Amino acid sequence: MTHAAFRFDLNELNLDTIQIESVMGYKQGESQETISELIREILKESETIGNIKAEYVIFDNVRFNDAEKTVEINNLVFSLRKIVYGQIKKAESIAVFLGTAGKEIGIRSRKAMKDGDLIKGYIYDVIGSEIVEAAVDRMQDELEKAMLSSSKRITNRYSPGYCDWDVIEQHKLFRLIPDNFCGIKLNESALMDPVKSVSGFIGIGKNVKHNPYTCNLCDMKDCIYRKVRARK
Amino acid sequence: MNEVLIKLSRCVELGKIDKVSPYPPDMKGQDGADELAKYALDNGVKPDEILEDALIPAMASVGNRFSRKEIYVPQMLMAAKAMNSAMKHLKPFFLSGETKRKGKFIIGTVAGDLHDIGKNLVAMMIEGGGWEVIDLGVDVSSEKFLKAVEENPGAVIGLSALLTTTMENMKKTVSAIREKHSGSKILVGGAPVTMDYCQKIGADFYSPDPQGAVNYLNELVN
Numbered sequence: 190m191t192h193a194a195f196r197f198d199l200n201e202l203n204l205d206t207i208q209i210e211s212v213m214g215y216k217q218g219e220s221q222e223t224i225s226e227l228i229r230e231i232l233k234e235s236e237t238i239g240n241i242k243a244e245y246v247i248f249d250n251v252r253f254n255d256a257e258k259t260v261e262i263n264n265l266v267f268s269l270r271k272i273v274y275g276q277i278k279k280a281e282s283i284a285v286f287l288g289t290a291g292k293e294i295g296i297r298s299r300k301a302m303k304d305g306d307l308i309k310g311y312i313y314d315v316i317g318s319e320i321v322e323a324a325v326d327r328m329q330d331e332l333e334k335a336m337l338s339s340s341k342r343i344t345n346r347y348s349p350g351y352c353d354w355d356v357i358e359q360h361k362l363f364r365l366i367p368d369n370f371c372g373i374k375l376n377e378s379a380l381m382d383p384v385k386s387v388s389g390f391i392g393i394g395k396n397v398k399h400n401p402y403t404c405n406l407c408d409m410k411d412c413i414y415r416k417v418r419a420r421k
Numbered sequence: 422m423n424e425v426l427i428k429l430s431r432c433v434e435l436g437k438i439d440k441v442s443p444y445p446p447d448m449k450g451q452d453g454a455d456e457l458a459k460y461a462l463d464n465g466v467k468p469d470e471i472l473e474d475a476l477i478p479a480m481a482s483v484g485n486r487f488s489r490k491e492i493y494v495p496q497m498l499m500a501a502k503a504m505n506s507a508m509k510h511l512k513p514f515f516l517s518g519e520t521k522r523k524g525k526f527i528i529g530t531v532a533g534d535l536h537d538i539g540k541n542l543v544a545m546m547i548e549g550g551g552w553e554v555i556d557l558g559v560d561v562s563s564e565k566f567l568k569a570v571e572e573n574p575g576a577v578i579g580l581s582a583l584l585t586t587t588m589e590n591m592k593k594t595v596s597a598i599r600e601k602h603s604g605s606k607i608l609v610g611g612a613p614v615t616m617d618y619c620q621k622i623g624a625d626f627y628s629p630d631p632q633g634a635v636n637y638l639n640e641l642v643n
Contacts (some may be wrong), residue, residue, distance in 0.1 A: 215492035223444045224495050302537070307498040311538055356586045379586045394613025 191247040193335070194371070195328050199236050202323035204215055204316065205230065212315050223307075240291030241320055243328035244371040247393065251314040253278050267359045269321065272352040272406045273390075280392030284332055285362060287371040288325035290317045292384035310418045317385035325387055336393055344397045348389035349379070352406055360387055423466055426475040427505060429457040433479035433549075434498025438506050441551060443518075456461055458507035468514040472551060473508070480504055480549030484632030494542065496598050497631075501545035506549070515553070522553045523634055525568045525576035529557030534587035539611060543579060546631035552638060563590075563597040570602050577638060579622070582611040592622040599623060606641060 206228045209247070210220045225406050252261040258274040259266050262283060269277065294317035302310030327347065350356030359379040363370075374382045381388065432454040433436075435445050439455035452460070461471055462553040483500040486492045514520040526547050530540045537559045543617060548554045555573060557565055570578060591609055600607050606625045619627035628634045 213495060214490065220493075220495075221445065302541070307502060307504075307541070308495050311494055312497060314538060350585050359586075362472060377641070378584070378590075380533060380535065380584065383537060403576060 190249075190333075191312050192245070193328075193331065194244040195242065195324070197243070197327060198233075198239060198240045199241065199320065202241070202320060202327065204232060204319055204323060209312070209315055209319060212319060212409050214340050227308065228312055228316075231309065231316060234297075235294065235313075235316055235320075238291060238293045238320075240289070240293070240372060241324050242291070242371050243288035243324045245332060246366060246370075247284045248365070249282045251280065251283050252333050253280075254336060255401060257399065258305070264289055264364055266356055266362060267390075268355065269347075270355075271355040273354045274401070276400070277347065277390060277392035277397070279394055279396040280344065281341070281394035282392075284343070284391040284393060285365050285367070285389075286325065286328060286332075286391060287373050288321050288328060288379040288386065288387045289371055289381075290320035290324070291372070292383045294320065295374070318382045321385050321387050327405050329391065331393060332393075333399075341395055342397055343395050343399060345393035345403050346387075346389045346391045350386055359388060362390075370414065423461070423470070425457055425461045425464070426468065426470065428452075429461060430475040430479040431542055432457060432472055433476060433500055433503045433507065436503050438503045439544045445554045451613060451634070453506065454503040455506035455510075458510045462510055463466040467512045468519065469519070472520060476504055476507055476549060476569075477551050480546060481632070481635065482579050483549075484546050484635055488630045488632045494538075494581050497542060497546075501549065504545070516542070518534050522542055523551045523558045523638070524553070524602070525555060525567065525573045526552045526579060526638065527555045527573060528579040528581065529559065529561035529566060529569075530559040530581045530583075531590040532560055532562045534582050534584055535559045535591055536581075536583035536611075539583065540579075542633055543581065543610060543631045547638060548577075549637065552634040554634065563594040564610060567601060569596055570598060570605060577608065579608045579610070580615065581609075585613045588613050590616070591624070595622045608637065610634065622632065 207217055207223050209228045248262045258270055258364055259268050298310045298313035301313060329346060334355040337344055349362060356379050359375060363375045374388045427574055436452040437448045437451035439444060442453050443449055458471060483497055487497050506627060511520060515522060516531050528540060530537055544554045544556050555569060557569055570576060580591050580594055582591050608626045609619050609624045610628060614627060616627045626637045
């Protein structure tokens with residue numbers, strides 16, 4: 190099993206005000222200066238946040254079942270459903286990954302909300318989501334580079350809870366990895382702690398491909414990321 | 422309409438909380454919702470008028486603009502905060518019974534789910550719509566919802582969930598409420614929730630945005 194772990198500073202992730210505003214729904218130039226200023230201020234404050242991490246482990250022994258739309262890894266059978274299965278079925282190996290923005294950003298968001306500063310709390314929450322996505326993007330880039338040496342490519346990343354893949358399978362995913370992998374724990378409701386964390390599979394192989402835009406495959410029509418990515 | 426109420430309504434709509442609030446920049450240094458609500462009361466405007474003629478229409482306008490995607494969550498939060506700063510002056514009249522609200526609305530994020538931003542937004546918009554909101558918080562068990570329904574007969578119930586797993590707990594909570602209080606009205610909402618799901622679990626209403634919930638509640642009492 191190949192394993193790699195990454196740790197990031199916020200500055201390396203190149204988050205900017207426009208990106209955060211875009212996730213909030215604003216088109217470029219549409220947000221008021223007061224909001225932009227507040228986002229800049231909170232991004233600056235967030236620079237002290239540590240524990241931004243991403244980690245993957247590659248499983249080479251994977252068995253796909255076309256009829257059931259499942260993949261078996263280490264005797265655990267994952268029911269990926271049609272969309273994810275279709276994207277990942279040609280993989281020779283699967284990277285199981287986790288990424289997190291750490292606890293601190295969630296603590297700051299909740300504290301601001303509790304203190305009545307709802308906007309600050311909301312901005313921290315959005316920044317937390319973007320931090321974890323950016324960290325996992327960087328990890329995915331590193332995985333792609335590492336696979337190129339053996340002429341292999343990678344798929345997009347897919348997470349339980351999206352594209353019909355039942356989020357309850359998160360429990361099985363966590364059984365594949367050591368306890369406290371990436372500093373993330375899972376509760377009974379399949380909710381990760383820290384909350385600003387992501388998990389999932391990336392397919393690896395000579396015959397897989399990465400799609401620049403996959404939101405059209407998913408049925409969550411109101412998802413903010415679908416709107417943001419469609420705009421790009 | 423009273424000039425002060427027009428100004429108060431505008432402050433709420435634009436999110437001008439109080440005099441020291443820097444937002445919106447073109448109203449810097451001017452009185453905000455806080456000062457204007459107090460001024461109105463001190464000058465004999467009835468609390469009912471403040472609620473009916475200024476706060477409720479302002480928040481309805483904010484909710485409609487959000488539904489039409491003319492404004493986004495930050496402006497909605499600013500407006501809700503301005504509304505709260507005016508509402509605090511009305512609280513004594515609600516408590517004494519001099520000013521009546523449209524009804525009670527119990528809201529919470531279902532068991533296992535810790536997400537509260539969407540739930541808070543809905544709670545604020547419904548309060549701004551003239552309802553008394555009983556916010557049970559996050560990770561709320563069916564038992565806690567039931568207890569709140571028993572303590573507040575006739576209240577409408579709102580369940581929120583952001584995750585596909587915790588959404589399943591909505592079903593349990595709806596069933597638990599239906600078993601003991603079959604006539605209760607139940608609203609559901611949250612990113613993974615759909616009208617199909619709402620109907621499947623036997624809830625009464627689903628809205629993809631807060632104003633839809635406010636409109637539904639108003640239909641119940643009109």
